[in-house]
Amino acid sequence: MALSFPAGRAGTKDGTSGGAGDGSEGGTLRKNGTPRDSAPLRRKKNRARLRTVGFLSPWLIGFSVFFAYPLIATVYFSFMHYNQIKSPTFVGLKNWKYVFTQMPLFGPSLWNTLWLVVVMVALRVVFGLGIGLLVTKIKSGVGIFRTIFYLPYLAPPVAATVAFVFLLNPSTGPVNELLGHLGIDAPTWFNDPHWSKPSLVMLSLWGIGDLMVIFMAALLDVPKEQYEAAELDGANAISKFRYVTWPSITPIVMFAVVTGVVQTMQYYTQALVAGKLASGVNIGPGSVIQPGYPDHSTITVPQLVYSMGFQNFNTGAACVLSLVLFAIAMAVTLLLMRKSTGLLTED
Structure with missing residues (x-):
């Protein structure tokens, strides 16, 4: 039987019609057969x-x-x-060659920064989670304990560092006096290259209130029904934390680790103030501060960036240091956010 086409509906080579009834508002088709937008x-x-x-x-x-x-x-x-x-x-x-081959403080500052990132971030997450678990288990006086743990975080960084250096003063500090009465040979803390970075870590753990609040909110959000089901299956406290608590708070742990890495990569004020106070140098108007006391053990890359850019007016080298810091922070963040690291798991 011969086919006939109505007027205005002539057939095309590909068997489609080009009129108003072809499914497109404009009456034209793309090469792939889809209608063009009117x-x-x-x-x-x-x-x-x-x-x-x-x-x-x-x-x-x-x-x-x-x-x-x-x-x-x-x-x-x-x-x-x-x-x-x-x-x-x-x-x-x-500038790149100078930073990587001729700058004497680049190696120590990079090592100190990475050391603080690994040790400080890990201990802050562990202590913050531990205190959060402790506070959520307290039955009475919860508000008092929350306030006690959170108040140090509200102290300004400079004021908190000054107070901490005073407490750990090897000559007149109350901590060393107490350890002396107990017969313990106390270290010199910020005046000892081997103890200066651990002292900074102790200072950061003193102000752990921010992570405590974050973890406490995440722990209180875990469904109680899951804990009850685990108890019916005979799970102990460790099993409940491993199979119930940890999977529920993993995203919060990831948030705490990533933000902690970024913040520690910018670690500047506490290390600079602690080093200057421990060295006995007065910090006043017009004074030039050379960071790193004692023996460059507290110098960080952000301190070196400030020293090169605003004290030595070497903007090119300061920019190179900033880019190195940025690249390391991005690399560590991407590594942490990979599912193969274990912090993120498949649904």
């Missing part, structure tokens, strides 16, 4: 895109001004000789 539909989609961009504009502006532009400028100045007075001049990889 003009009204395109205008509607464009309005939706503009509306989305409008809602995202505060974030886009903040990202561009406070992250993208500073990062690009840092990369740019890392290849320049710039003393913040004369115009920058291109020097290629000289």
Whole structure:
């Protein structure tokens, strides 16, 4: 039987018709056979895109001004000789070569920073989780204990460091006096290169209130029905923590570890103030502070960035140090967020 086509509905080579009844509003098809968007539909989609961009504009502006532009400028100045007075001049990889091969304090500062990241972050997470578990188990006086553990976190970093250095003063500090009465040979804390970094870790554990609150909220959010089911199966306290508590708070642990790594990579104030107070140097207007006392054991990469950029006016080397710090922080964060590390598990 011969096929006939109505007027205006002529057949095409691929067997599809090109009229209004082909399923497309514009009457045309793309090469893959899908209908083209009509003009009204395109205008509607464009309005939706503009509306989305409008809602995202505060974030886009903040990202561009406070992250993208500073990062690009840092990369740019890392290849320049710039003393913040004369115009920058291109020097290629000289700043990078100087930092990695000729800067004497780069190695100690990087080692101290990584040491603090590994030890301080790990102990803060363990202590914060432990205190959170302790507070959630207390039956009476919970508000008092929460306040006691959280108050040190509210102290300003400089004031808290000054108080801690006074407590650990090897000559007049109450901690060493107490240890002396007990017959214990007390260390010199911030005046000893072997004890200076552990002393900074103790200072960070003293202000553990922020992690305590976060973990306490996560622990209270674990369904009680799961604990009751575990008890019916004969699970002890360790088994309940392993199979009930830990899977529920894993995302919070990941948050605490990642934010702790980022914060410790920027560790500056406490180490600088503790080193200067322990050395006996007065910190006043116009004084030039050389960080790292004792024996460069407390110098960190952020301190070296400030010293190179704002004391020695070597902006290029300071930018190289900043990029190294940024790269390490990104690498550690990506490593932690991989599912194969064990912190993140498949659903």
